[in-house]
Amino acid sequence: SQWGEENLQALSIQEGEDVTMNCSYKTYTTVVQWYRQKSGKGPAQLILIRSNEREKRSGRLRATLDTSSQSSSLSITGTLATDTAVYFCATPQGSALGRLHFGAGTQLIVIP
């Protein structure tokens, strides 16, 4: 497996709290993507971060990539109940983005 975590992680927090989810990967990559999958839906890309960007923000989301420790994180500030979903990190297999290797995912439940 490309990813350090083998099983789906679970987090349950109160609305308004901040949360950080982490992924560690084994094989060198220059791109990490974070996806969110809501119940009954397919994954949707949230943030794509490249190796020359240590941090990338999009609204309440913040992704980091540390190539030295081969890890990436996704933080959500001021969580909402609508943030409830499974969050995945993913890296491309090979040079193109089309073949993705997904991590095990984090099931985030935000309690209103």
Place this chain on the structure above:
Amino acid sequence: GALVYQYPRRTICKSGTSMRMECQAVGFQATSVAWYRQSPQKTFELIALSTVNSAIKYEQNFTQEKFPISHPNLSFSSMTVLNAYLEDRGLYLCGARYTSNTEVFFGKGTRLTVV
């Protein structure tokens, strides 16, 4: 906007029978389509990547004989699960993109139940 539709959304088939699922890209040209299977535990397996005008690349443990894929144009792809058995159960997702550096858009998936 870019959307990917998959149908049927869910299907039940008898063990040993086959089932075809379809993937339609709307609002962009799906140069490449990747098919994945997601387990009930949420893990993803990449089945194959299909790129228009190129050979379809199957991943280890997946074969054309079992999962034949058609990608006849820039908006449509289909995959058949032949001779389905219990281990083929899962959510089959297609992810389509325009170029090698653009975002992959996923459909909602086809959930296959084998009885």
